[in-house]
Amino acid sequence: MARRAAEYRAAGRRIIDLTLGEPDFAPPAHAVLAAQEAAARPLGYAPANGIPELRQAARHALERDRALSYTDAEVAVGCGAKQVIFNALFATLGPGDEVIIPAPYWASYPDMVRLCGAVPVIVPCSAESGFRITPDTLEAAMTERTRWVLLNAPGNPSGATYSHDSLTGLAEVLRRHPSAMILSDEIYAHIRYGEGEYISIAQVAPDLHERILLVDGVSKAYAMTGWRVGWGVGPAELVRRITAVQTQNCTQTATVSQIAAVAALEGPQELLAQRCATYRQRRDAALAILQQSRHLDTLEPDGAFYLLPRLAKGDDLTAANSLLEAGCATVPGSAFGAPGHLRLSFATDIASLEEGCRIIVATLDGIPA
Template sequence: MQILSTALSRIKPSQTNFASDRARRLKAEGRDIVSVTSGEPDFDTPDNIRASANAAIGRGLTKYSPVAGIPELRQAIVRKFKRDNGLDYDTSQIIVSTGGKQVIANAMLATVDPGDEVIVPAPYWVSYPELVLLCGGAPVAVTTDAMDGYKLRPEALEAAITPRTKWLILNSPSNPSGAAYSRDDLKALAEVLKRHPRVWILTDDIYEHLVYGDFDFATLAQVEPELYERTLTVNGVSKAYAMTGWRIGYAGGPPRLIKAMETIQSQLTSGACSVSQWAAVEALDGPQDFLADRRKAFERRRDLVVSMLNQAPGIQCQTPAGAFYVYPSCAKVLGKQTPDGRLIASDEDFVLALLESEGVALVHGSAFGCGPNFRLSYAASTDVLGEACRRIQRFCASLRQA
């Protein structure tokens, strides 16, 4: 008897989670593994945030929470959007979910019908197309170019829009490429979107505070107020505040859409963890000065990784503007062989052979819809990153033409 749904047949497991789990299994088996797969800061959650969680427990704030989030957190999110992004929301326009991924899933489940198209610039975070497919929609991957910094061009967006387009998902800074859209970039995309009023926009700003140099972060509804009424601005506390395991994401958007997402969430999970929500209040309302120090640390790690990878034969690595990933090309090593005769025919072959030979765990670029590349997360210590890069250099130097 068939018990599995057809929806399950449309999606596949997360490749980033799979790569991280594989690295953990190999470590547990005693292998010498250096894993740079995970998009998780190695810093601890700040003390004041942890203290706020402990205080919430001490006050007995451990009961079920409202589906859309405790009022105190929704108010803190309203203040955050105004302070950081110049966006005015009411608490009725805010939803809190169990991580940013649930926010996005809620939005897709609430709006996407079979056959609806959702434009997703590639390389993309692996869950975007899968969540669209889960709803019966059609993800439309628009491949970007390294020469454009892996950013979606206005003409490419225009060409991708059809009568069935429901959403554009825009992630800046990007996972996996680290690409970040400037105000001018966003204005150019906004001009296209203004010509297509039926297209909604989901902006995933989860890496907002992780931009480097003199880059000035902006989000689409801020740059073009005309798009405010059809933009869902998604964010969370996981990356900047090192709160991945606390599982708090949030969004601001039109009240009708937020209410629909709340209805979906009421049947899936109900409200997010109450203690985590109180911690998130402190994260958003508390001291923000530590963010600058962590940005500097990530920027130093980025520069180290880019320099060392560009010294690996056949690897070309751009310097990303944000997030904590690099997305190097390994095109020049394709067609080569390992010393034991293993052919490197794809970026997945490269990643698997590197893991077998040198014990470095990466995620292959084709998992993100654009290759031949690989993603390396520099959300790890300098020692770990240096060791990973030295092993990659050694592996690449060992390859020979087939």
């Protein structure tokens, strides 16, 4: 849809683009400066699991933000969270292995699992459950072939987060299935609207330490998607295998990007809260418009920068096509295992966002914008 929106624009049409899955902010100035300085120095190959300074900065950030301790051998750096996730799956999956993916899900998960020759097991999570997997639905999906359970909170595209209690319930199920690993994708952990600290399953279930790979990166929190830096922390043996895969595909993520990521992690952190406040304003402005529609039911997301309204009638692909014709690009929920929904990104300026939401409401409700 983003590509089609760009084509329409190139043809001279005015299109509000609510498809984007990346922050519209600039990277922190101190990260850019660190990269500029580093780029002037000779930078050769660096370790496949990341420069030591970045592994340390990632560990310190987890200690600071989530009170979690890891050793240096438990950190693997890759070209974004995406590559770390792929490497982990590739390093561990074989034919017939199953990976549990709660839906709605980030569109890449099922394809990555299939690329590894394994089977994605999609577990639908209803709007009524806040788009969260429950202990019962998790238990029902587990088999002796389950190798991984993928958790993502705040979720893309739902924005759902898990409370301490809900993670405790999931951990109880996971304890009964010791051969399954848990991948906790926490790339949106810094973009949250609720009170209190972010809670990771790694904090709630320290006894599962040897089975949890926690994934994070600089893409969303620090608006550094194009710099391609992410990391995974987990058991040293898994990290060793992730690093073995990394070594034989792209060697390492760019050293200059890693140096910028160190600066982002270790520099002033105030911008995280400031940006969250901006996202919250946008979320509320968009919700105020969308909730006027008779044809949409929109939950308030706890985190990330997406809204996932449910269509009262009709299919999401047809709706997204009509909306594009009307001047607003959205993504059909089917791409995320959420048919009958649309994903709208609010990582865009508030005026465009409001205009886009008004087009959506007017088009779906059949009234002039």
